Amino acid sequence: MSKEEKEFGGTPGAIGLMIFSHFVPFYFALSLRYSSGGLYCPSSFDGFIENFKETCSPTWSAFFLYTGFCFLQLIFAATLPGLVIKGLPVPTENNRQYTYNCNALSSWYVTLVLVAILHATGLVPLTILADQFGSVLCVAVICSDILSIIIHFYALQTKQTCRMTHSPIYDFFMGVWLNPRIRILGQDVDLKMLAEVRLSWLLLFLLIVSAAVKQYEAFHTITWPMMLILTAQLLYINACMKGEECIPTTWDIFYEKWGWMLIYWNLAGVPFVYAFQAYYILVNSLRTQKPTEGVSMTLIIVCFTVLFFAYYIWDSSQAQKNRFRMKQRGTYVPRKAFPQVPWNTLENPKYLKTECGSTLLIDGWWKYCRKPHYTADICMATCWALSCHQWPGLLPYFYPAFFTGMIIHRYTRDIARCKAKYGKDWTIYCKHVPYAFIPGLI
Template sequence: MRLLITETNKISHRCSLCLEFVWTQLGYLCNGLYSWYATLALSAILHYTGLFLLTDIIDNFGPIMSVAIIFGVVTTLLTYIITVATGAQHRMSGYLMYDIFMGAPLNPRIGRLDLKIWAEIRVPWVILFYVSLSAALKQYEVHGYVSAPTAFMVMAHFLYVNACMKGEECIPTTWDIFYEKWGFMLIFWNFAGVPFTYCHATLYLAKWDQIHGSPLTFSLPYIIFVYTLCLVGYYVWDTANSQKNRFRMQLAGTYIPRNTFPQLPWGTIKEPTYVRTEHGNLLLTSGWWGIARKIHYTGDLAMAISWGLIAGFESLIPYFYFVFFLVVLTHRVTRDMERCAKKYGKDWETYCERVPWIFVPGVY
């Protein structure tokens, strides 16, 4: 088993004597993909031997969600208390509820295990996938087959969690990891929010099956359209993120090609173009990033809307993820545009002239 260690995150510590900042570079053990496939293999063995039936997940969804909620709250409080008691807190505001919500530690670890990355990658998306897989297995158990909409949810959630695992070495450079602290906002959302709210389309399909006695179905052209929308969105999202992160790693000299599944065409820009700012930052203007400034969000939103479309139009419940995600991304993009304009000034104006569109070329 090949283990990849990246060292990309830095934490500042203020020296009480000299009032200088000392930078410590953290190492990350990125073996998510191996752990993911080991989990899939182990769960298959447990299910088919009867030691743990995966259908129990959907049958006990409520109790499992309740445990996740309690676990998220308890973990938040314990993390805050331990961090403050050991004097390891960062950027505290002095307002108790706010500091509990935002968190006290920056990069809490147990040995080599980074708790933020573990909670963000190894927990929520894996649970989300198993909720959909459990629903599909339950449908097969009852009807002897899996419907196209339910199979779609398994495919969509598998692709998402697999992408997170295969690109785990890119996670340390994200805002959540290098800047946000580990508090209720991240802890609760990763343990209880993501896995038990992003699965509304799966739950809707399962409930439809229970109420009507048969799976929800659509015409073949409609099914093909939704599958295609999801796969195209996934391709844009996956390759755009790959281009950006490999560009960063190539500049830092940390890029190591990995034969992880799936390696999609156009995942690496061979001769990237960019705008160099006065700060020394490079703003990428080639590949997907020469088409739109937030093209990866476009792909992500295409996947999100497909998760709702596969459940039809009789309820808004399956569209919760898309609506929530759209609001979050709109706010995030507005904030990012303002921050970059203030930081880069005329360089940002030059960049916007080179890449005028934000989400969809010719539209917005």
């Protein structure tokens, strides 16, 4: 892909996406507060401003909650034990290979223990996130915007830039710095991977746990829809943590620059938008005072079944591909992290050799379609939305719709890159694996 090629519609698209990305989480927060998760339509602009101030004004407690969480994860990233993994050679930096201290699993367990202690002692009850959802959201948005500006201009000032288009707004949106790192307590911490793996998904999990605890305190029960969301997120986030050593070779780390798009969505967008279903269930159960009425146990059972099967494909397919790559580079280290699902490592897998020196896996799940993990991800996202069936509405389905669009766009970007990289070998690969998402269909 040429360094001057623009995506997302160039500068106008970048501006539109930044405006839209700021609008969505705040609209959801106001919807939850004033419309029980339904469509929020204020009677006047003054009414909107008043609602916004009441719900989303930043507070010092929200500031210390959010920044304290981020700082703690930064300290954990620098100090806790983990696997040291080498990333891929970076072409724009003379094929330099960065090292990554993959200790997210340690951070995950330590964070869970610390949060449990803080809650049990009453020092920081888990429900504080649910009580201050809008305020913490506002702090996260402000912090992500400020950090984006700092990172952008620091990279320009220190000349740590690559693949720039020299369109200022577009470059700010996509980023100009590929490998942002800081040294803390004698260790290099990769900020992009920290945000990608921990700040986004760990905060999301804590927000959902906060909603579940809030529901339990109100009704002395956690309903099946809330349990479905909690289980789904626990599986997903635990998988991200236990498989962190596979992430340095992924598209986001190897290719995507750390600009506003990744910074904002990892620090603010993902945790607060993706938590919507849990808070939709919470606010409606509090509104009606009937948390279990209208729950379809048949649908819940179907959702749990689809969730577990989709999770298995998602986890095992990514493990197959990443471990295949790591074995070829001689960097594979067997992990004992829980759970290790069956068929996650391929023995003597089939693959295609390409003229550029890379290999393309055509075995395991990857002989059936080119993106099995994308299909599984969409299925899991749909289960999140269906957990809200108790109180029908449109907004719970925003996430699977948004996620599907994002995945398809990401797929088209990946295909363009692969065609440019592999040439005729990509055509041969597509004959071996003709389907993109669902074998026999598409």
